[in-house]
Amino acid sequence: MNKKWLSSILVAIFSIAALVFIIMGKFNFAVLAMTIMFALSNGFRAKSFKEQGYVKEAKWMQYMAVFFAIASIVVFVIVLTD
Secondary structure (H helix, E strand, O other): OHHHHHHHHHHHHHHHHHHHHHHHHOOOHHHHHHHHHHHHHHHHHHHHHHOOOOOOHHHHHHHHHHHHHHHHHHHHHEEEEE
């Protein structure tokens, strides 16, 4: 499967999950889905920038992906302990 298709499908799944959780009123799960979505989209964007030769932008996106991955773990722990 193409990398662009895979990244788009994963981001779409977590976006839809966030919307569903917002409608259901489960905001902790919505925030978890959004942070995972941001981590994935920034990670794929970092890889894309690096392939295009934009090294500075790729490094920035990689840092943002790591930040959102750590935030996802923190939110997941909060959801589990809540």
